Amino acid sequence: MSSRLVVGGADAPAAAGGGQLPAMHVLYGSQTGNAEGVAEDAAAAARSQGFAPVVSALDDVDTDALAAMQRVLVVTSTYGEGEMPDNAELFWQALSAETAPRLENTDFAVLALGDTGYDGYCQAGKMIDTRLEQLGARRVTPRVDCDVDYEDTAAAWVADTLPLFAAVEGIRGESPVADVAEPETKPARKRSQWNRKNPYGSTLSVNRRLSSDTSAKEIRHYEFALADSGLEYEAGDALGVMPINDPALVDALVSRLGIPADAAVTGKERPFSDLLLHAYEISTPSHEFIDEIEKRAGDEELSHVLRHGDKEALDAWLWGKDVLDLLLLEPSVTLTADEFVGLLKPLQHRAYSISSSPLANPGSVHLTVASVRHSSAGRDRGGVCSTFLADRIADGGSGGIFVSKNKSFRVPANDDAPMIMVGPGTGIAPFRAFLQERQARGASGRNWLFFGDQHRASDYIYEDEIGAMSDSGLLTRLDLAFSRDQAEKIYVQNRMVENGAELFAWLEDGGHFYVCGDATRMAKDVDRALHQVIATHGTLSTEQAADYVTKLKKEKRYLRDVY
Numbered sequence: 151m152s153s154r155l156v157v158g159g160a161d162a163p164a165a166a167g168g169g170q171l172p173a174m175h176v177l178y179g180s181q182t183g184n185a186e187g188v189a190e191d192a193a194a195a196a197r198s199q200g201f202a203p204v205v206s207a208l209d210d211v212d213t214d215a216l217a218a219m220q221r222v223l224v225v226t227s228t229y230g231e232g233e234m235p236d237n238a239e240l241f242w243q244a245l246s247a248e249t250a251p252r253l254e255n256t257d258f259a260v261l262a263l264g265d266t267g268y269d270g271y272c273q274a275g276k277m278i279d280t281r282l283e284q285l286g287a288r289r290v291t292p293r294v295d296c297d298v299d300y301e302d303t304a305a306a307w308v309a310d311t312l313p314l315f316a317a318v319e320g321i322r323g324e325s326p327v328a329d330v331a332e333p334e335t336k337p338a339r340k341r342s343q344w345n346r347k348n349p350y351g352s353t354l355s356v357n358r359r360l361s362s363d364t365s366a367k368e369i370r371h372y373e374f375a376l377a378d379s380g381l382e383y384e385a386g387d388a389l390g391v392m393p394i395n396d397p398a399l400v401d402a403l404v405s406r407l408g409i410p411a412d413a414a415v416t417g418k419e420r421p422f423s424d425l426l427l428h429a430y431e432i433s434t435p436s437h438e439f440i441d442e443i444e445k446r447a448g449d450e451e452l453s454h455v456l457r458h459g460d461k462e463a464l465d466a467w468l469w470g471k472d473v474l475d476l477l478l479l480e481p482s483v484t485l486t487a488d489e490f491v492g493l494l495k496p497l498q499h500r501a502y503s504i505s506s507s508p509l510a511n512p513g514s515v516h517l518t519v520a521s522v523r524h525s526s527a528g529r530d531r532g533g534v535c536s537t538f539l540a541d542r543i544a545d546g547g548s549g550g551i552f553v554s555k556n557k558s559f560r561v562p563a564n565d566d567a568p569m570i571m572v573g574p575g576t577g578i579a580p581f582r583a584f585l586q587e588r589q590a591r592g593a594s595g596r597n598w599l600f601f602g603d604q605h606r607a608s609d610y611i612y613e614d615e616i617g618a619m620s621d622s623g624l625l626t627r628l629d630l631a632f633s634r635d636q637a638e639k640i641y642v643q644n645r646m647v648e649n650g651a652e653l654f655a656w657l658e659d660g661g662h663f664y665v666c667g668d669a670t671r672m673a674k675d676v677d678r679a680l681h682q683v684i685a686t687h688g689t690l691s692t693e694q695a696a697d698y699v700t701k702l703k704k705e706k707r708y709l710r711d712v713y
């Protein structure tokens with residue numbers, strides 16, 4: 151692997167005043183941009199403390215370059231159930247290999263971002279932290295793990311950790327150069343004033359059902375007006391939406407608990423029911439809540455599952471049960487407002503791939519979202535945010551939004567490069583944006599879309615737009631896979647294999663390959679199909695095909711936005 155690091159082996163970039171500032175390498179593994187944002191904040195803080203920060207994605211650093219780095223901050227999220235984020239996969243392959251070099255010269259600290267709602271909490275950060283130590287690098291401070299509400303913990307980690315590197319310098323007698331006047335490093339990225347903590351209260355101007363009434367799914371198209379917010383986004387970014395919970399569920403909880411809606415909660419300004427509506431997750435039970443219910447009610451089945459079962463057994467028991475179900479199952483349990491709120495997790499935004507290009511739609515941002523709805527035990531239930539969008543921000547209503555950058559998921563910088571997009575179902579969202587973007591840019595590169603769902607008659611969303619893009623020649627190729635319109639199932643990956651020779655030719659011509667949508671099944675099968683196409687039409691062995699795919703990833707020509 152050759153180094154694509156900005157500073158290469160030199161570990162002390164020159165300061166503007168001619169002095170040498172000690173380099174602080176801030177390496178991030180990021181799926182949705184949160185870790186990248188923290189890395190940039192850490193770099194800004196490092197700069198103000200007399201370091202010359204260099205920010206890189208983990209995959210842009212090879213292990214020899216790493217061995218030459220003296221000071222390293224790693225900020226990484228974890229993807230799915232304990233996996234490396236896409237832009238840290240190659241780094242991890244090299245770091246975990248037997249051939250990885252010793253890192254005796256490296257001092258490091260790791261910040262891991264994660265979600266306690268998933269298995270493998272902060273796993274990527276834990277693995278990197280352990281491996282760096284195994285290779286002889288010196289941990290300047292124990293790793294810190296953050297849950298979804300990471301901002302304050304991350305800021306505290308940055309503030310606490312940087313001085314420890316400075317102290318290390320002192321011990322080694324290489325104190326940082328004092329001349330910190332305007333070190334010559336990348337200018338700080340302009341951060342939007344709208345973020346998770348301060349979302350923009352936008353007007354929803356369009357809420358339209360895309361899939362027909364006979365579809366098994368309810369997929370909707372939304373447009374938010376940006377007005378004079380200054381909110382900026384790019385095709386490929388995601389939009390964070392702060393939902394408000396279902397008032398009917400709040401009422402049912404208030405009534406089950408027998409707590410007055412206006413009851414005070416210690417340390418909170420808002421009354422009880424208001425907190426449930428705006429501030430806490432009241433659908434999915436937290437681990438703390440489940441444990442407490444078990445402790446207080448002693449439900450035999452639940453106790454058995456918690457004590458003797460594994461994660462799968464607990465998931466099976468919990469299937470379809472929300473916080474209210476657990477309370478109704480255990481009528482003997484009484485909780486005070488303080489106790490109940492103490493067992494809930496803070497309400498989180500949901501992020502959706504943006505389905506518009508700002509070039510084609512100045513003044514608005516579009517989403518393509520499937521509403522999650524089901525009914526059980528005589529009660530209608532729904533996804534917190536998808537039903538908030540569908541039912542509760544009425545047209546013209548307001549919703550808190552902010553942009554979640556996805557800098558690695560972009561149309562090719564080269565307008566001539568071929569672009570292949572696999573996006574069944576709502577996975578089409580970013581590709582609608584990409585195609586609009588390419589059209590607005592007058593990009594001449596060829597475009598190929600693989601799209602599908604269950605039935606053509608009810609699920610061919612954006613059919614008119616896609617048809618027009620085909621007619622105009624913007625879409626060079628369009629392959630559709632409607633799985634249930636014939637006896638045998640046909641999926642997007644089948645279409646890839648059927649058209650393998652041409653697909654391989656597009657890759658050979660410098661094509662970029664994109665996938666968006668279901669991570670657990672579709673994206674894995676598409677990955678397998680891609681390997682198969684490359685092996686067959688490139689006449690390559692399995693290993694050679696895998697190397698070909700690795701090369702695509704390294705060149706940022708195989709990009710995924712999967713969930």
Ligand code: 2AM
Pocket residue numbers: 574575602603604605632633634639641642643671672673675
């Ligand atoms: P199915 O439900 O008919 O099996 C969106 O949900 C579409 O993805 C549906 O057409 C669904 O087909 C299809 N799908 C299901 N499993 C898939 C897989 N492993 N790979 C690709 N598409 C799949």
